[in-house]
Amino acid sequence: MTALALARFDDEGPYLRARARLLGAERRIVGEWLPYAADSLGHGEGERGIRFGVVLTGLAGGAALLALTAWSAIVAYPFDSGGRPLWSWPAFLPAPIEFGALTAAIGGMILFFRRARLTRLHDAAFDFPEVAEASAGAFVLAVGCDAGEDANAVLSLLAETGAVHSRLVTR
């Protein structure tokens, strides 16, 4: 039988202490839920490639509109506007710059959804009421306890470090 120890903390300090103790004791942290982007998060899973993707989609969008502008003004519809050159590049720049910013944001949004694994409206984590408490202001930790492991020792460790609520879920 496997079990899951769930603990709720009211502050970042006790949560970080518990996390450090659990990792030190080589326990498996299988889930973490936070009420804000804590500085202690550091770098890691989730953020990879977002900045690069934003820059790439922005440049691609801007370049595509500039190409369309140039083609339409020079080839498709070569209109003499007051003697100005067909390739009036300074006047062609504003629209691609604006559009490039928009495509950058759209590209970033798609990557954000992928990296944060969003659009999954149903997830097993939502079965635990503690996860809902995290979005209101709590820090929640889920620790895996396999058969043969002392689950009560995990609960004691969580209580020692300042968990205001902890329980064991068996499955």
Place this chain on the structure above:
Amino acid sequence: MNLAHEVATTRRWTLPSVKTLTDVTDIVAGPLVDRRAGPRWWIAVGFALAGTGVGALAIGFSLMRGVGLWGNNSAVVWGFPIANYVWWIGIGNAGTLISSLLLLTRQRWRASINRFAEAMTLFAVSMAGIFPILHLGRPMYFYWMAPYPNTMQLWPQWRSALVWDFWAIVSYLLFSLLFFYVGLVPDLATLRDRPGSRGWRRFWGLLAMGWQGTPAQWRAQEKLHRTLAAIAVPLVCSVHSIVGLDFAASLMPGWTESVFPPYFVVGALFSGFAVVVLLALSLRWALKLEGLIVPAHFDAMARVILAAGIVMGASYAAEWFSAWFGGEAADQRVVAYEFGGDYWPFYWAMLACNVAAPQLFWIKRLRTSVPVLIGVALAVLVGMWLERILIIAETLSIGYLPSFWRTYAPTLVDGLILGGTICAFVLLMLLFARVLPVVSMHEVRKLVADER
């Protein structure tokens, strides 16, 4: 009435009464989930809806009868519609600029004001977008500005400032919407998880897209938010610079000035902060957010308004100086016309509102005085609107060709359309305050944790 007595000895951006992280959630989400809208909200919605309806009627009347109902004439061809457009887009630019600039410079006080400032952007840009379309004269064909395959094989005139405006408004509005949404996702999850109406929780849950608040999600959200902020700052500057170029790229006395783009950007920040001050005061009072929007916020915003007011004064002086120093008779005539021509009371009023009124904020006590904050913010909004209409009316009334000199007078329909958009903006803000959290809960939670 002065807020100074509430200022703590050390600068804090939340009051000590906000003790826990869940306090923040209760203060912000409470009015949305737990309480019904009070009679004051319904009365305000009623007035705003009525005003919006009158404005819509004036627009409908204009569409049926044509632009001859407006004060625009053969010389002053831009008139109210373009002045209103520039004024609204200026306010609209400020929300995202304030939010992204303060995020990039790690100004912690943004946490309490960024959400409604960004909402202000969305609604103000939406209002701004109405005017160029109406001003086309044939608004039903506004989509001709977008490139699309058509039977006549026509393409937009990419060299036209009108096409630049089209791309600037559409791109900026959609970009701001995405920027707003990225910051909002965690708070939508908070509303989803809070006991309350099943229908609303489903609505918020759908928008939250399954957000849980895992470390990977926070990292992704923060990375994208900061990256978009880094794009937003130059984007905002470019959008309002393009609006400035509508004037500066022309060949009219008083408009062909290289100072216009930066001068327009500062003007946007100036009028935008004035609206943010008014919104902050209103929301603080109506939603009981005294613990989260503190006097120190007003003090900081008043300082920005003061600085922007000084830059505006310097910009006006640069305009006078370049007319004198350039020696161009038409430019000098426009400057003389500003001070003593047909519109002189409005020009002096503009200087009083935009340059003189903000000087009150040199006095520390006045930066947290509610009546002074309201008075100066309203003065700035009036002054900035006068600036927009005077840029148009003065130059076009007294251009290069004396046979073309005509004065401009708006009509009732002009006024009703402007009033209608103001009411529509207020209506959208009222609806926003009942549907979405007006303060970024997750960012204020972090602030509270840091300040404890």
